[in-house]
Amino acid sequence: MKVFLSEQAENKLLLLNEYLLQKWGLKVKNDFIEKLTKKIYQISSNPESCPLSKEFAGLYKAVVSKQTTFYYRIHFNLQEIEIITVFDTRQNPDKLSQEI
Numbered sequence: 001m002k003v004f005l006s007e008q009a010e011n012k013l014l015l016l017n018e019y020l021l022q023k024w025g026l027k028v029k030n031d032f033i034e035k036l037t038k039k040i041y042q043i044s045s046n047p048e049s050c051p052l053s054k055e056f057a058g059l060y061k062a063v064v065s066k067q068t069t070f071y072y073r074i075h076f077n078l079q080e081i082e083i084i085t086v087f088d089t090r091q092n093p094d095k096l097s098q099e100i
Contacts, residue, residue: 003044003081012086047074
């Protein structure tokens with residue numbers, strides 16, 4: 001299935017990449033991108049391989065790292081997966097409700 005990012009997810013990933021590069025360096029940023037790429041490939045090959053979110057009906061929760069999770073929706077009729085948002089798990093979980 002084709003995977004695409006919502007505008008919100010794209011913006012949050014750009015900010016996260018900038019933060020990782022500035023705070024932790026190129027190696028950490030590249031390691032994160034590799035983990036993210038593997039997770040996206042996993043869901044494109046097997047869309048229901050991640051658990052359904054308990055908080056948000058119809059969304060799946062994909063853990064990329066201890067600090068980062070993304071939520072996605074499967075559009076079976078279009079054969080597409082939409083990554084709704086990327087969330088830093090160290091934030092207040094109430095912020096996530098505002099993003100979804």
